[in-house]
Amino acid sequence: MKSCHCANGVAPLKDLLSAYREQMSIPSFTGVLELVHAMPGRIRLRIPCLRRNVPDAELFRRRLSGLKGIEQVSVNVFLGTVLIVYDPAVLTPMVIVSAATHCFEFEHLRKSHQSVLGRGVKNVRFALDQALLRNTRGFVDVRSAMTLVLLIVLIRGLVGRGRAAFNPLSVIWWLFQAVDH
16 A cells, blocks of 8 residues: 555545546546446445346356455445456456457447437437438438438538538448448
């Protein structure tokens, strides 16, 4: 443990700011795997899918406990939190969070977790998609309409002379994004 440089026993502001910056750089995924706090040798995570889920909590604990440098893993199934005690000489909080994401179906949860606004946007897109399909008798959907618009913008930008400078790379990138997904 670091020795304190202050006479009153309080850590210097520089050390506190450094610890805060380090904690802010650790990934946290709201509603899926959230960093509650981190300090050298201890990290607490909130993993809502482990709440009242004893089998998955035990599997998570066993998997994470197998990592070299992990000294203790305690899962609170009532709160869905995990306290991890580790050797800071061997592991960093970033490595622990990365390992924790691989201890359960994190990617599936992260991709399926959506904000209220995200669900609303998805519903509006679905409604627009259905309206376009109905009004074009199944000929055009939102993705194909956006692809056509991007193609028109690209062609007009490439053949347009005497207008403002046109950079086709961003339009081409969006066009590939629209076609790829």
